[in-house]
Amino acid sequence: MDRHAVWWRSVLIAVAALGGMAAARAGGQMTFGDDTNTSANDGPPFFGFVRDSDGAAVGDARVTATVKSGGALVTTSNSIGVYKIAGFAKSINPADIVISCAKDGYKQANVMRRPNSPGDTTDPIEVDCVLQKE
Amino acid sequence: MTRVRCAVAAIALLLACVEATSCSAAVLTGTVSSAAEGAMEGVLVSAQKLGSPIAVTVVSDAQGRFRFPDGGLPAGRYALRVRAAGYDLAGPKTIELGAAPADIALRLDKTADLAAQLTNTEWLMSMPGTAEQKRPLMECMSCHTLQRIVRSTYTAEQFVPVLERMAHYANNTIQARVQMRPAPVKINTAVVTKLAAYLATINLSKGPVWNYPLETLPRPSGRATRVVITEYDLPRQTIAPHDVRTDRAGNVWYSDFVENYLGELDPKTGAQREYAIPVLKPGFPTGALALEPDADGNLWLAMMFQAGLARFDMKTKTFQVFPVEGVADDDAMQQSMVMPRSDNVDGKVWTNDVARHAIMRLDLKTGQYQRIDPFQFLPQGHSHAPYGMAADQKNDLYFMDFGDENIGRVDARTGATTIFPTPTPNSRPRRTMLDDRGRLWFAEFAANKIAMFDTKSETFKEWAVPTPYTYPYDVFCDKHGELWSAGMASDRVLRFDPQSGHSVEYLLPRPANIRRVFVDNSTDPVTFWAGNNHGAAILRLEPLD
Numbered sequence: 001m002d003r004h005a006v007w008w009r010s011v012l013i014a015v016a017a018l019g020g021m022a023a024a025r026a027g028g029q030m031t032f033g034d035d036t037n038t039s040a041n042d043g044p045p046f047f048g049f050v051r052d053s054d055g056a057a058v059g060d061a062r063v064t065a066t067v068k069s070g071g072a073l074v075t076t077s078n079s080i081g082v083y084k085i086a087g088f089a090k091s092i093n094p095a096d097i098v099i100s101c102a103k104d105g106y107k108q109a110n111v112m113r114r115p116n117s118p119g120d121t122t123d124p125i126e127v128d129c130v131l132q133k134e
Numbered sequence: 135m136t137r138v139r140c141a142v143a144a145i146a147l148l149l150a151c152v153e154a155t156s157c158s159a160a161v162l163t164g165t166v167s168s169a170a171e172g173a174m175e176g177v178l179v180s181a182q183k184l185g186s187p188i189a190v191t192v193v194s195d196a197q198g199r200f201r202f203p204d205g206g207l208p209a210g211r212y213a214l215r216v217r218a219a220g221y222d223l224a225g226p227k228t229i230e231l232g233a234a235p236a237d238i239a240l241r242l243d244k245t246a247d248l249a250a251q252l253t254n255t256e257w258l259m260s261m262p263g264t265a266e267q268k269r270p271l272m273e274c275m276s277c278h279t280l281q282r283i284v285r286s287t288y289t290a291e292q293f294v295p296v297l298e299r300m301a302h303y304a305n306n307t308i309q310a311r312v313q314m315r316p317a318p319v320k321i322n323t324a325v326v327t328k329l330a331a332y333l334a335t336i337n338l339s340k341g342p343v344w345n346y347p348l349e350t351l352p353r354p355s356g357r358a359t360r361v362v363i364t365e366y367d368l369p370r371q372t373i374a375p376h377d378v379r380t381d382r383a384g385n386v387w388y389s390d391f392v393e394n395y396l397g398e399l400d401p402k403t404g405a406q407r408e409y410a411i412p413v414l415k416p417g418f419p420t421g422a423l424a425l426e427p428d429a430d431g432n433l434w435l436a437m438m439f440q441a442g443l444a445r446f447d448m449k450t451k452t453f454q455v456f457p458v459e460g461v462a463d464d465d466a467m468q469q470s471m472v473m474p475r476s477d478n479v480d481g482k483v484w485t486n487d488v489a490r491h492a493i494m495r496l497d498l499k500t501g502q503y504q505r506i507d508p509f510q511f512l513p514q515g516h517s518h519a520p521y522g523m524a525a526d527q528k529n530d531l532y533f534m535d536f537g538d539e540n541i542g543r544v545d546a547r548t549g550a551t552t553i554f555p556t557p558t559p560n561s562r563p564r565r566t567m568l569d570d571r572g573r574l575w576f577a578e579f580a581a582n583k584i585a586m587f588d589t590k591s592e593t594f595k596e597w598a599v600p601t602p603y604t605y606p607y608d609v610f611c612d613k614h615g616e617l618w619s620a621g622m623a624s625d626r627v628l629r630f631d632p633q634s635g636h637s638v639e640y641l642l643p644r645p646a647n648i649r650r651v652f653v654d655n656s657t658d659p660v661t662f663w664a665g666n667n668h669g670a671a672i673l674r675l676e677p678l679d
Binding site for chain 1: 508510511512513514515549550551552553554555557592593594
């Protein structure tokens with residue numbers, strides 16, 4: 001399997017994971033008084049790949065999404081280097097979310113944000129990280 | 135020299151007699167057997183002196199033998215009871231203990247009412263249904279066991295008004311005392327209808343017996359039988375011990391979830407004392423939840439619907455209360471948590487605003503509260519709930535998002551929040567402790583896991599608990615690195631070694647609804663403490679290894 005095929009396989013896995021995440025949210029806890037799953041009020045999810053400079057997946061990398069107005073969310077890439085973030089408040093401009101990656105023994109070399117279609121405010125936003133061994 | 139030694143020994147014996155309230159402590163041993171099994175391992179045998187609030191329990195070994203701690207039972211008449219799923223005690227049910235050792239043979243008969251012996255966990259194992267259908271039942275256990283549901287005869291239609299009525303009860307409600315929520319409650323009709331339909335499939339609405347087999351967990355064996363459990367009955371059934379901890383002198387302190395008292399227990403004598411917490415909002419539900427010491431060792435209480443925090447001075451035995459003022463103190467205002475551990479750093483104490491899913495911080499100089507919304511940048515509409523709290527040496531706050539799946543950190547200087555989603559979705563992390571290595575140990579209530587978040591590396595580890603539907607409420611890491619956990623469902627205390635992965639589950643003598651767990655590291659082996667929130671008792675568990 002060449003690198004291009006691997007990339008597409010990873011995309012499919014990531015999209016499937018995002019779908020599962022949405023389902024988990026929708027089927028989340030039920031209490032008598034709470035309303036859940038108001039996804040119409042959510043901003044777009046983020047996802048991406050963490051790789052090294054050779055293109056190999058980097059698992060267990062710490063991925064931080066920093067909100068310019070204050071606050072941050074920290075998650076971890078999985079064994080194939082995929083991370084996912086459920087999203088932020090709709091009031092937060094996705095452009096004001098800064099993604100960074102870190103792992104012991106590596107330094108961040110590059111962060112690539114793939115543009116969504118113009119006017120698209122709901123599709124997941126892909127931001128990929130490249131880590132370089134120190 | 136010999137005479138001096140004898141004098142010292144005599145004084146020690148005298149002191150021991152005073153502690154045991156009688157100088158003629160007996161030795162009680164025996165065997166447990168049944169016609170079906172012969173000698174029985176893992177039967178809990180309890181002895182309670184008539185009129186005494188203290189019951190002592192031991193567990194029979196592989197040969198069916200049991201032995202109470204030498205000197206642990208003062209002379210007198212004792213009631214005996216057992217716990218062994220599927221069996222009742224045929225006899226003897228009482229015994230007169232004197233100075234001479236006693237050895238008794240307990241006979242067990244098959245029970246005629248197995249359903250009455252099932253724990254919440256065993257009901258959840260037994261009843262049909264999907265995980266999603268059973269998931270709401272974890273909320274029910276806060277106020278009552280699942281026995282009330284499965285023994286009911288309501289149809290789905292009849293269940294709807296029952297569920298709607300219960301939604302109006304305050305969370306600090308027990309069967310012995312129901313308290314109403316003072317603020318209006320929004321009912322999700324679709325959720326209630328769906329739940330009602332499911333409950334009508336697992337109760338007795340269609341006939342006199344359940345249409346599914348009743349499953350029970352195996353009795354304790356091996357290491358799980360090497361334990362002594364002491365129950366201290368509290369003076370009223372309306373006392374609901376929630377958080378329990380010991381002080382440096384070995385006395386036990388507990389918050390009362392339903393009545394407005396702080397309780398104190400001398401475990402050596404069983405003597406008890408209550409300290410009335412000032413009532414801030416007459417007519418509102420009473421009772422406190424979190425009980426935590428500050429940097430000086432004084433105890434703080436989160437006052438729930440009384441809206442505020444209370445500090446108890448351990449020297450003067452008096453309260454100073456900090457009512458919620460300066461922010462919206464409406465009928466829904468509720469403080470369930472308090473975290474004063476590092477108040478000496480900046481004069482600030484952390485708490486929560488349950489109704490608004492927010493963090494609050496009390497300034498001890500001004501008595502004013504500051505509100506922080508830790509979820510303001512996350513998707514709106516999701517259920518969040520800051521719950522269990524811990525503070526590090528800088529008084530930065532770590533909190534559990536019990537409504538969702540996050541660990542949060544609030545920087546004490548900037549107020550900035552960082553959210554760390556747990557690896558398991560919808561985990562609903564509940565209570566927590568921070569050890570001196572910067573490791574945050576916590577229970578993932580809805581995920582049936584216990585977990586650790588390393589605040590230095592910002593990484594998680596999770597371990598599934600061995601029994602399904604345990605729903606752990608809390609976890610404590612002891613001085614040996616072993617984890618202790620319990621909850622509202624299984625009537626068991628879990629002891630887990632995260633290094634080896636080995637676990638022991640100690641069955642408790644009676645149905646036990648456990649919230650905060652605490653381990654006294656000053657003893658060897660360590661001593662586990664918790665409150666039986668629905669059973670008006672304090673539990674002490676002493677492992678023998």
